[in-house]
Amino acid sequence: MGDQEKQYSTNHRKIALALSIIPGFGQFYNKQWMKGLGFFILTASFFIAFSDLIQFGFWGLVTLGTDPTYDHSITLLVEGILTVIVTVLGLAVYILNLRDAFKVGKQRDLNVAPNSIRQQYQNLVGGGFPYLMMTPGFLLLIFVVIFPILFVILLSFTNYNLYNSPPANLVDWIGFQNFLDIFQIPIWRETFFSVLAWTVIWTFGATTLQIALGIFLAVLMNQKEIKFQKIIRTIFILPWAVPAFVSILVFAGMFNETFGTINNDILALFGLEDTPWMTDPAYTKFALIMIQTWLGFPFIFAMVTGVLQSIPNELYEAADVDGATIMQKFKNITLPLVLYATAPIMITQYTFNFNNFNVIFLFNGGGPAVAGQNAGGTDILISWIYNLTMTSAQYGKAAAITMILSLIVITVALWQFRRTKSFQEEDMM
């Protein structure tokens, strides 16, 4: 550093940086009038527009209100999050301003002429164009995605429930109490773990089956000997074309124990017409996994069919020459290539089923009842959270369980993604 400092005969960069504490003035000092004016107007309008929000936003976020007659804790929480987002955006522009003044000052110190307005414009349009195009979408994402996530995270540290609901009362910060309660209060702990266990079985059972069936049918349909391939393929895609909730409701009717066609027409042929599909948890679980397999396999089937057609035939010919059996060919050529191309999507299928609310809720509402716990026999975490929130108004606690659930999904997804070959640089072919 010492050697470098000596090279500068002037000190424009430091002066520009110091002046930039009031945004725009550093640029004025560098004689970049338009840019300076831009920064100055931006800052001024920022303070004019947001001064109220920033003034009370942090106060609201920290206290969540002090007097229920005037303060609505949830509104304050929302405004607080907005304040944080706005402040971060403001600081980003401010840092950009400092950095710009310093950089241009340094250029002047090195006796390089600063960019003219025309050059600045070209820089902006040339180098900054992708960023410029991204900005509206990015801002939208901040408010549509990041904002609700922050809201749930913060909510899980509050005691927001029926008795602390605004406008009559205030919500307070309670730290990790919600999380501790879930693991310490027996009825919640027991229900949590039994629901978690079924959620895991459900996720792996249903997803693995739908993937296996999809791949099996795709490979089968890809054999050259099979006729009417197009018609059969179309039929296999059909379950995908019907909206899932319609299929589920139809299935719920078909599985009805007394009037449903499954018991009355199909199983009656085998003398099994009294199967308790809706009233015995084990049977309901079995039916649910079968239904999800039905709903989910066409997507895998369609995707794998596409991949199969891109596998070069030479690989199979070479295998034939080496005398490989069908199973060997499948195990060593087809499966690795299919999984290589589709693994990320397969993993998202697992995370999707982990939170597959529709099937559980529409088929039997999480039922049938099980003695000794406050969730139904087929409730998965997400449908249990739904019931907890809707019947007990335990918003804070539901947010805490949501956090635990997200943590599980994120961890598993990240771990699997990292292990997947698709995300490593090496080439498979």
Next chain:
Amino acid sequence: MKKWLYVLFITFLAVGLLAACAPDREEESSSEGSSSEGSSSEDGMPEKPEKLVIWEDTDKGVGLDPAIESFEEEYGIEVEYEEMDMASTIRERLRLDGPAGTGPDVLTLPHDQIGQLAIEGLLAPLNVDESVTGIYTDASVQAQTYDGQLYGLPKATETPVFIYNKEHMEEAPETFEELFEFSQEFGGDGQYGFLGVWDDFYHANAVISGFGGYVFNNEDGTLNPQDIGLNNEGAIEGAAYIQKWYDEIFPNGIIGENGGSAKDGLFQDGDAASIQDGPWAFQALNDIGMDYGVAPLPELPNGDYPQTFIGVKGWHVSAQSDHQEWATELVKWIANEENAKVRYEETNEIPPVTALIEDPVIADNERASAVAIQSERGVPMPNIPEMSEVWGPMADALQLIATGESTPEDALNEAVETINSQIELNHSGN
């Protein structure tokens, strides 16, 4: 590294400073106080607002029109109404719009939501004379009362009744025993003499309370959530009676989440001779042109009548309304005897006004009078928020009883234990 420490330090300082910026309350409160005081007129009522807004149930606004017209004439205050689903939309919107200042002045709600919304501070207690509340049935006023305070005036009442297909049944049976015998002999395979979704606690309460069970003990008008009577002797006897019906008459197909629609389908197809259902079922039956009769539920084997849950829809004043006094006037106006009668004629919803129940318009109408008579025999659904913990465990217990997987005693004890712990968990200490 050190630079970052400075930046962090400064940031904390700035946030700390900003966090200390509390809004100046003194000014706000004083200015608000003076504005409301200065505008009151001589008769003790504040100045008239330009208009009042009502939130009414979907498609029920026609019953309001005449009342609004006469109110506008009498007081010169414009009244507007907006229609939306009463079961959940009004509550959800009130939570957001009320505090934001864009909510209604007057709204309608099913009475079992009163407790919750009163605790949240969204409903204002009503200050009205005995002479106003005196015209309604006791049960309906009780339904509108939470924690000793009146939160609304009753608008309409409904409760499950006995609906029978006149093709299969000439007249309603006097007792459930008669009905049971009839059901044993009625029809053939897939045909049922009587159906009730008794694994849904809303409907099952008719039997359970009829035999002597109760949800929360009513102690001088206040419900005590610590005293649950759902596993007392009467309740167990009632549950055993429910189990008997499922054992010998009811098909398993009406158990569970979709049981209600299975029951509706059977009745509408003529495969069930009679059902237990509420007045909301009438419309579908009229649409398919069925010739049906309606009666109060028959007598239970213990000689008592089934105590169905009464649902009371009421008119309430929003706690966030700027014109609560005038909103109260409006509630009194639209809920009075004359306007209740007009509303009944337009909407067929039965007003719990004592004089009207004896009035020929209701007394001579078989359906309306059946609902009115059954309403007198029923109990108002508890309106305290603890009730939300009862539905789930009771539905679970009744399902176990209906499928015969549990004895009534075990299932109900289990349910009450769950309800107690849930109440302690979610409703204690506050």
